[in-house]
Amino acid sequence: MYFAGVDIGSTMTKVVLIDKAGNLLSFIKGPTGAEHRQLANEVMRQALRQATLQIGDISYIVATGYGRLNVPFADRQITELSCHARGVSSLFPNVRTAIDIGGQDAKCMRIDNGRLVDFVMNDKCAAGTGRFLEVTAATLGIKLEDMGEISLKATKRIAISNLCTIFAQQEVVALLSRGEKLDNILAGLHDALASRVAALARRLGVEPDLVLTGGVAKNSGMVKAMKESLGCEILVPEEPLLTGALGAAILAKETHMRAEAAGEVLPTKSRRLEKTTFFTQEHR
Amino acid sequence: MSWFMGIDIGSAYSKGVITRDLKLVASHITRSGADYRKSAETMRTELKRKVDLTQNDVVNTVATGSGADNVYFAGRKASEIVCTARGIGNVFPQARTVIDVASQSTKVIRLNEQGIVINFTASQKCAAGGGRFVEVIANVLRIDLSDFGPLAATSRTPITFSTGCAVFGESEAVTRIAEGIPKEDIAAGVNKALARTISSLVKKLRLEEPCAICGGGALSTTLLRAIESELNINLLIPPQPQLITALGAAIIAATSAAPQSGRKRNP
Numbered sequence: 001m002y003f004a005g006v007d008i009g010s011t012m013t014k015v016v017l018i019d020k021a022g023n024l025l026s027f028i029k030g031p032t033g034a035e036h037r038q039l040a041n042e043v044m045r046q047a048l049r050q051a052t053l054q055i056g057d058i059s060y061i062v063a064t065g066y067g068r069l070n071v072p073f074a075d076r077q078i079t080e081l082s083c084h085a086r087g088v089s090s091l092f093p094n095v096r097t098a099i100d101i102g103g104q105d106a107k108c109m110r111i112d113n114g115r116l117v118d119f120v121m122n123d124k125c126a127a128g129t130g131r132f133l134e135v136t137a138a139t140l141g142i143k144l145e146d147m148g149e150i151s152l153k154a155t156k157r158i159a160i161s162n163l164c165t166i167f168a169q170q171e172v173v174a175l176l177s178r179g180e181k182l183d184n185i186l187a188g189l190h191d192a193l194a195s196r197v198a199a200l201a202r203r204l205g206v207e208p209d210l211v212l213t214g215g216v217a218k219n220s221g222m223v224k225a226m227k228e229s230l231g232c233e234i235l236v237p238e239e240p241l242l243t244g245a246l247g248a249a250i251l252a253k254e255t256h257m258r259a260e261a262a263g264e265v266l267p268t269k270s271r272r273l274e275k276t277t278f279f280t281q282e283h284r
Numbered sequence: 285m286s287w288f289m290g291i292d293i294g295s296a297y298s299k300g301v302i303t304r305d306l307k308l309v310a311s312h313i314t315r316s317g318a319d320y321r322k323s324a325e326t327m328r329t330e331l332k333r334k335v336d337l338t339q340n341d342v343v344n345t346v347a348t349g350s351g352a353d354n355v356y357f358a359g360r361k362a363s364e365i366v367c368t369a370r371g372i373g374n375v376f377p378q379a380r381t382v383i384d385v386a387s388q389s390t391k392v393i394r395l396n397e398q399g400i401v402i403n404f405t406a407s408q409k410c411a412a413g414g415g416r417f418v419e420v421i422a423n424v425l426r427i428d429l430s431d432f433g434p435l436a437a438t439s440r441t442p443i444t445f446s447t448g449c450a451v452f453g454e455s456e457a458v459t460r461i462a463e464g465i466p467k468e469d470i471a472a473g474v475n476k477a478l479a480r481t482i483s484s485l486v487k488k489l490r491l492e493e494p495c496a497i498c499g500g501g502a503l504s505t506t507l508l509r510a511i512e513s514e515l516n517i518n519l520l521i522p523p524q525p526q527l528i529t530a531l532g533a534a535i536i537a538a539t540s541a542a543p544q545s546g547r548k549r550n551p
Contacts, residue, residue: 104452125410126451135451165451166411166420167388177318 003256004047004058005248006040006074007083008032008067011103011130012215013039014245015047017058018253022090026050027242032067040071041273055271062252064244066104075268078251080244085109085116087247088211091237096207099226100243101197101216103130108201120203126165128196130216136189139169140182147186148221154187168192186221194225201230208232213240287335289343290533291327291358292367293320293351296387296415297500299527300327302335302343303534306374310334311527320354328357346537348529350388362536364529365393365404371532372496373399375522380492383482383511383519384529385501387415392485394492405489411450413481415501420450421474424457425467433504435471442472448481472506479510486515496520498528 002025007014013032017025028047032039040063048055055073063074064083071077080100088098089111098109105123109116122128126135137144158180162168168189175185193216198206210232216222217240227234237243259266287309292299293316302310312330316323324347332339347355348367355361364384368391372382382393390413393404407413411420422432436442443460445453457470478501486495495517501507502525512519522528 124447125449127449131451163409164411165449166416167409174318 001059001256002051002053002057003249003252004044004061005083005245005250005252006044006061006063006065006068006071007080007242007245007248008040008063008065008070009080009102009244010066010105012241013043013065013067014242015043016242016245016249017047017051017053018246018249020253022250022253024246025053027239027245029241037070037072040067040073044073045273055273058271060252060256060266060268062248062255064248073269073271073273075266076252076255078248081107081109081119081121082116083244083247083251084213085111085247086114086250087243087245088213088237089114090246090250091243092209092211092235094209095211095235097201097204097210099197099201099210099212100214101130101212101222102214103134105129106197106200106214108197108204110204110207118204120200122196122200127163127168128193128200130214132165132168132193132196133189133216133219133222135165135169136172139172140176140185142182145218148190148219148223150183151186151190151221152183152224154181154183156184156187157191158184158188160188160192163192163196187225190219190221190225191229194222194229198226198229206230206232209235211235211237213237213243215241287337287341287343288534288537289328289331289345290367290530290535290537291324291345291347291349291352291355292364292530292533293324293347293349293354294386294388295350297526298323298327298349298351299530300331301527301530301534302331303531303538306535306538308527308531308534311524311530313526316351320351321356324351324355324357344537344540346533348533359537362533365391365401367529367532367536368498369393369395369399369401369532370535371528371530372498372522374531374535375528376494376496376520378494379496379520381486381489381495383486383495383497383499385415385482385497385499385507387419387500389414390482390485390499390501392482392489394489403489405485407481407485412448412453412477413485415499417450417453417478418474418501418504418507420454421457421470424454424461425470427467427471432471433475433506435468436475436504436506437472439466439468439472441469442476443469445473445477448477453477475504475507475510478507479514482511483514491515491517493517494520496522498522498525500526502526
């Protein structure tokens with residue numbers, strides 16, 4: 001008996017397959033394109049191939065993330081907040097605060113005994129999300145994944161006075177032309193984002209254990225800046241992008257097991273993966 | 285009788301005027317660029333040239349705007365709020381509310397019967413609250429800023445932006461273009477969104493009519509129409525709206541009975 005979680009985020013699409021005991025069988029991450037449906041099919045196909053399974057072997061499938069309604073084969077949709085909380089607490093049973101910084105939003109969750117009890121989120125302003133780093137990385141002409149490492153070499157931090165991503169972009173250009181060093185500017189940018197997310201988290205109250213997830217958690221400079229802003233240790237899972245999809249898969253398993261124990265049969269969607277093409281391939 | 289100069293160094297444009305007998309006799313507008321000090325100097329030279337003054341003629345100058353510190357030859361500095369209020373008071377003495385739509389932010393000022401500032405508010409440090417939002421979307425649409433208003437005016441079904449952030453708005457505009465939505469509907473959607481942000485700022489202060497508008501944003505007739513319909517009023521529009529703050533600075537230089545700006549004086 002196998003279960004799947006599909007997390008369609010604004011920037012990345014993730015699939016996790018687990019078995020009855022909750023063991024991770026395979027996972028796939030891919031950039032979210034314009035065509036969610038086709039992408040959902042494609043990432044699922046890859047994950048199945050990796051686990052040498054057929055789509056018909058999957059007993060129950062849960063979709064999450066902002067594109068969760070665009071997964072044609074998902075049996076149930078669950079919000080990313082519940083899925084993240086479940087995924088994080090399966091990896092870190094003592095988690096009390098979970099912060100997920102994605103490409104287009106930031107979520108802070110208060111978790112009690114593995115259950116989501118409260119949350120705050122920002123999806124209104126790019127300055128408090130991974131987008132802030134994405135935009136400024138493009139302005140500086142460096143790769144997003146290199147930002148954190150470079151920022152760790154800083155000898156001082158340059159305070160970024162603008163809150164707005166667009167104005168910060170302008171400020172970065174001005175700092176460069178003033179001859180400021182790239183690593184120092186980057187340290188300042190990481191600080192700016194960390195302090196915004198920390199302010200969001202403080203609205204909930206920050207209690208350890210604190211787990212940081214989402215694409216931004218892969219950035220070592222950001223982990224350091226968050227640690228300093230919040231003044232507490234930060235735990236990061238090995239695959240910080242996957243907690244939402246993992247939580248979805250675990251919730252799929254639990255939903256199915258509960259129904260089975262009660263002698264019910266849950267309705268499921270057709271287990272056919274449509275013939276797919278990537279949006280980009282179609283237009284090549 | 286003498287000449288007075290007002291220089292307003294903004295984040296995008298520098299504006300300057302020379303007045304005589306409280307009347308505007310010359311003006312100059314230029315990009316602020318990266319060297320504000322140089323823009324200020326060029327401004328002084330240009331303005332003096334326009335009224336046939338030599339470089340040695342001393343003109344009492346008041347500086348304002350975010351780059352006011354760079355106008356090293358100014359006698360004093362004054363806040364943008366006070367300058368805008370004085371400038372509008374010169375053109376529309378009856379105005380009780382002023383909306384100043386600039387590139388970086390939008391300010392709303394309430395005035396009493398004497399034209400004295402009684403309250404003001406400004407948009408948060410956010411690109412979505414000022415003309416910068418228009419610049420960002422114009423860039424996505426690959427059109428000139430000067431074509432933006434006329435293009436938006438042709439729209440019959442403006443889009444509604446789901447976000448209040450210029451960065452997210454940029455992505456949304458790209459998505460709409462991919463969906464085949466005509467450019468004019470996207471441009472008109474920007475005006476609608478900006479008008480909504482500005483109107484809520486006005487309502488925060490409690491609107492009192494007559495209401496005047498100034499700043500570079502007031503050059504866009506489609507934005508003006510959008511604000512008028514959002515607030516359900518008729519706006520007073522000065523002939524050269526982007527010069528109002530500089531005009532106010534020159535008037536302060538002339539009357540010198542200006543209210544203290546709260547900033548430190550220049551030596």
